Amino acid sequence: MKVGPVLRRAIARVTALALLPASIAGITAISASAKPAADPGCLTGPVKHVIYLVFDNTHFMRDNPSVPSDLEQMPHLLNFLTSNGTLMTNDHTILISHTAGGILSSLTGLYPDRQGQTVSNNYFYFDPAHNPQFSTSFKYWTDLVDDSTGTRDPLPNMVFDGQKNTPAPWVPFTRAGCDFGGVSTANIELENIGTGPFGDMSEAFGTGSPEWTDAVVSNAAPSGTPLRAKAFTDYVGIAIHCANGGGICTSNATNTTNSRPDKLPDEPGGYLGYQALYGAKYVDPAITGGNACVNDTEGQPVTDPFGRCGFPGFDGALAKNTLGYVAQMQEAGVPVTYAYISDAHDNHMSSFPAPFNPNFPRASGPGEADYKAQLKAYDDAFAAFFDRLASDGIDKSNTLFVVTADEGDHYAGGAGISQPDGSLAYAHTNCSWTTTPACPSNQIGEVNYNIKAKLPAGTPTFSVHRDSAPAFWVNGQPARTDPTLRKMERDVGALNAIDPYVSSSPTPIFLRLADTVGEKALHMVNTDSARTPSFTAFGNPDYFVTDVNPSCGSNPCIDYHFAWSHGDIQPEIATNWLGLVGPGVKNLGIDSQTWTDHTNVRSTTLALAGLRDDYVNDGRVLIEAIETKALPQSLIAHRATLLRLGDAYEQVNAAFGQFGTDLLIASTRALNSTDETQYESIESSISDLTGQRDNLAAQIRAALNAAAFDDQAINEQQAKAWIAQAKSLLDQASALAAG
Template identity: 40%
Template sequence: MQEAGVPVTYGYISDAHDRYPGGSAFGPGEAGYVAQLKAYDQAFDGFFQRLAKDGITPANSLFVVTSDENDHFVGGKPSPADCDGVTTPCSYRQIGEITANVHGLLATQQHLTTPFQLKSESAPSFYLDGDPAPDTATTREFERAVSKLTAVNPITGTTEPSSHQLADRTEMKILHMVTGDPLRTATFTDFLDPNYLAVAGAANCATPCVGLNAEEAWNHGDFAPDINTTWLGLAGPGVKRLGATGTVWSHDTDIRPTMLALLGLHDVYAHDGRALTEFLTPCALPKGLHAADQDDNRRLATAYKQLNGGVGEFASATLSGATRATASDTPGYTAYRDTGARLAALGDQRDRLARRIGILLDDAASGTGRIPPATARDLARQAEDLIHQADRLARGGPHHAAVGGTSPPTAAASPPAARPARSRAVPPILSPLPETAPMPRTPAGRAALAATGLCGLLASSCAAAPAPDNSPTALRARLPQSIRTSGELRIGSHLTYVPYVMVAAPPMPPGKAPAPVSTSEQRTTSDAR
């Protein structure tokens, strides 16, 4: 697609831990797994070499390689014990995710046969028939029963709880798991031990309710550090060459605003992430993110991610509180209702504050606004205070904000010096590919570079280079025939949450907007940028 002139391309990469074309999953260090990884390395090498022959390199194009989430391996201990998969291959006597028939376990352990539907996952969503309200006896009895389920682990032989954390609808909203369609909202979600996968079987255990599924040995979608911790690789103009680093806490939602900032593009899409300015060279920083303001802006961006991220400090703390409340059994459901009211209030405050911060960060990254340092510090303090309140709720402490009210004054809202340690998913940011090439020294070289639109992304000046022809006719002529025929080129409004490689061709030089065009031409021109 790049060779055909398509400037933004996505590629889905299948996982390497499954046997192809079929069969059971590999375990870490197995000979077949290692051989498959080597084949992937060779394929990547060929891919990059072919692009280089076409003149598509990190000197003039942005490369993004990432994974939507990591997978948790389920299996016994490797043999031999000192195998490393490189010099000594590993093998496994037991391998496979542990399936748990929830219908059968509820009926046999808790004597509960309430009808329900199940979305089979390591974090299954439960839909009770009739959609009873969260605080009804039916829902409360069912949630408590699920929280008490146990299973005999077929790998270790030990009896253990299958459920780790529970999220009712209030907590699911905090975790961004509620859509605009109420009929799609589950009654609650159960985050299982990541070794387990919930399935819907018969309401008995005549066939064992717990077993191993050797076809699948890698679980995901759960609330677990090894699943939530993943990685992102960036290389291209304006990207610092840092190697591997785990110093910045980020999400997939940060990829798109970072790409737009690097490519000099912007649109009206409201992001839930922010531009990762820590990995942008000074000349690539959007004008709304002044270097002098970076400390304040990054403090705000960091607080925003911990406040709004689905596995951030705020969400982790509220999930702990929701789990305790959902499993509680107090007269009149007082503990559940009180905690639910506090969670709802905190969630509403979070939503309002995150929305305000997100707009400011988007405007700054697009160059249409600037966040005054005093505003950044004040909003960061408010975010940090809400996180502190969620921590207190998780520990069972008092909550000083009035339910349904506004955030408390920030003057006395400083969080404590240290919070309880919590597992944090810190995706490493990788930039293993070569850095940007130096600026051409000759007028002809600068002219050629200016035509690619990289001037604003490189440290040196392109002032001596003539401006490229960005008229609608010239822009359309530079597009592939298939796109010229359809009259439309769309840059996706969001990134696909699957493992992928993306290659993005450079934008036009900053400040060199296309000449005015008619309404019928405007979308093609702006999207082509």
């Protein structure tokens, strides 16, 4: 059969290719490999498999009261979680509440000050000349802050206690003899095809290797072409960290040849001799019996936008693609899989590495037809996924399912207009104004605001993390009390503008402010002092604050391309959900009462799997959701006191706990003050309370970790004393907030 004439536009060629049968398009669809043994043998307790899934910006709460939430529109997933386990809907993210920080806190059980991503998804750092330099949160686990030269900041991007590299989340599993698969999840697979001295390709494969050369060629190719995408498709986003003894990396000669050293030089206890498979080029044949493609949940090959088998891109991590990879890994004997699923409210079809599309990106509003269709496709993917796993003997009787999201969102837009098909329609056009906005009632999009153009003359030069909660790095890295910096903070705090979704008159842009003192209370200061922002402003979440003129017209104006805001402090952003199903998990349905956050995911997962980390987690084991028979005696003794201690610990230590919330209010009053004596008094109080909190939190977390993993029951009298200390700190923080 002949394919029609060559189409002029690359995107049309991709579309045409997608419409052809797989065999004609040069792709061979494959069937699932043989079913695995129900017990892979590396986990010794009731849990034999671990499946961790993290969504990007997927909501349990409704964004529009009349439109079912994301989870409500995925009933196969929602019912699986609530009918078989516990869905905790009073979960919380961290600050800054973005994809990288949220995912990495749940992977490590650490707040950002101990895993490194205190501002994400990108950040600045001060070089030796005290000028801000750009970096990104999304890098492979061992990459440096300055991965170009290694000289401007030689510390790890994932920086831990003592300025060491944060311990890697796969280590307890691989040490136990389990292969560990990663699909599109932050920093556990290669994140880029950099070929500089510290780029991902150089670190994983070595400068001058064939893979490195592939990346050099791809990086030199024109954007939006198959060659530009090739190395990205082959090597990024998919990985298997192989078990102690070799695991799948040494299961045959081909895998042995394709594996590379899994280097973790700072790992506590050492990590020598371990191997990994990096990239779909090597993982796909390893888990399919030699085929080049992995199938999605619809039975079609997972490909990039040009039809090449392999990683579909981070935005292309649709449920059908991610779940297809997870199922294939599990069937190939990889019993631990950590995977990411893209959000459903954005159109991802033209994301990198696809050809340029002038209409991309495009956000959808609650109830919009394409948003509903995407959620329906996600639900279908979960239905197929659960059926497939069940036929493999992988189910709630032997598998721990951990399902969550990185953070919530604030929808920036008006009310949709009802359509005959039951969907809602939105105005996908920019809206700008000179004096009074005249945006349609169903306008969609964030309010873009160039802050540099609005600050007065004499404002020092700065770099800003573009966000609804922008962090500022001021050139010269001035001291906190520098008069010029203090004036800039007040000027930022006083800014007003028109937000058409709120009023036709100017209203405040920023609601809260924190400098380095307040940031420390919120776990936003890590052991690399060069990365600490001069200050951070938490805004009205309708805004996207930048340092360049908006592309939508006036300043401010509404850009319809983006409508889902996060990073900020509002409840719809901060509040999240966590689903647990599997051996030892209570069947509680929906638990809306237990206050928890991302750091508790790690401890809870390891406790149920019968493993432990080689460091002390910031989180705690969620005994509220675990059957008594699955807990050690040390987590059963003094249960009532242990629960009270856990709650007190959360409220005094979590970024969105009461302590942090109150100190942020006090910090805002300090930074806005023109009375420097008042400013110093409040800052001194915040610093003192934070120091006391840090000391108390260190003691409590050590005791909670010992109870969970060392069979050391808490001392009840000591625990009650800690609870009293926490209450005192909460009372003092509340009083400081009240002024």
